[in-house]
Amino acid sequence: MFSQIPLQTPKRDPDGAWNYFDGALKTWFVQAENGTFTSRQVFKHSNPHTGNGRKSTATPPYHWHIYQTETFEVKGGVLCYDLDGKLGKLKAGESVTIPPYHYHTFWSDPDAGVDLDVNITVSGGPNPGFDETFIHNFYGYLSSAIMQGHAPNLFQMLAFLDSADVVLVDFPLWTGRLANVVLGRWIGRGLGGYKVQYKEFSEDSE
Secondary structure (H helix, E strand, C coil): CCCCCCCCCCCECCCCCEEECCCCEEEEEEEEECCEEEEEEEECCCCCCCCCHHHCCCCCCCEEECCCEEEEEEEECEEEEEECCEEEEEECCCEEEECCCCCEEEEECCCCCCCEEEEEEEECCCCCCCCHHHHHHHHHHHHHHHHCCCCCCHHHHHHHHHHCCEEECCCHHHCHHHHHHHHHHHHHHHHCCCCCCCHHHCCCCC
16 A cells, blocks of 8 residues: 555544645535535645645646536635636636536635635535545645645645546646546555545544
């Protein structure tokens, strides 16, 4: 089995928030019904992990979804996004919907001076994919690695993404999907023993 970093159980708030990067990123479950899942996420503007623009630790990698349609609905602050190479901004009350196969990422506007509060809804596809379990494990692992001074393991990260039907843009000529299967599923999970669900990031972790 490949080496694994020590996993840190995220702090939970009384209002249901999960804390990552020492509270710089908070997530809440909003709803899951009729094939859709909604998560609320708050990115602190004054923290280097979430308030450093696109370079922030918590900024999702540039990616696309195989099946899911994703909608960002801003509740507070300013959301910056890159959609197929075009940059945009959303303020409170504004939203954007991103169909499958479109490259995208988002981050909190560092010039806004306030926290980004956004609801993210994902729907579609045969795989639940981007759900609460994925959020807890993906951010839980990333936070554990970064807060202990470790670089995230590529095989582990691709295993997470493969399980959620999320593909990185970084791989050329659409080989990202193949990388998920070969590096994430076959090598990471099959040979390395990495998981996509850890007890440290489960609802029973407290």
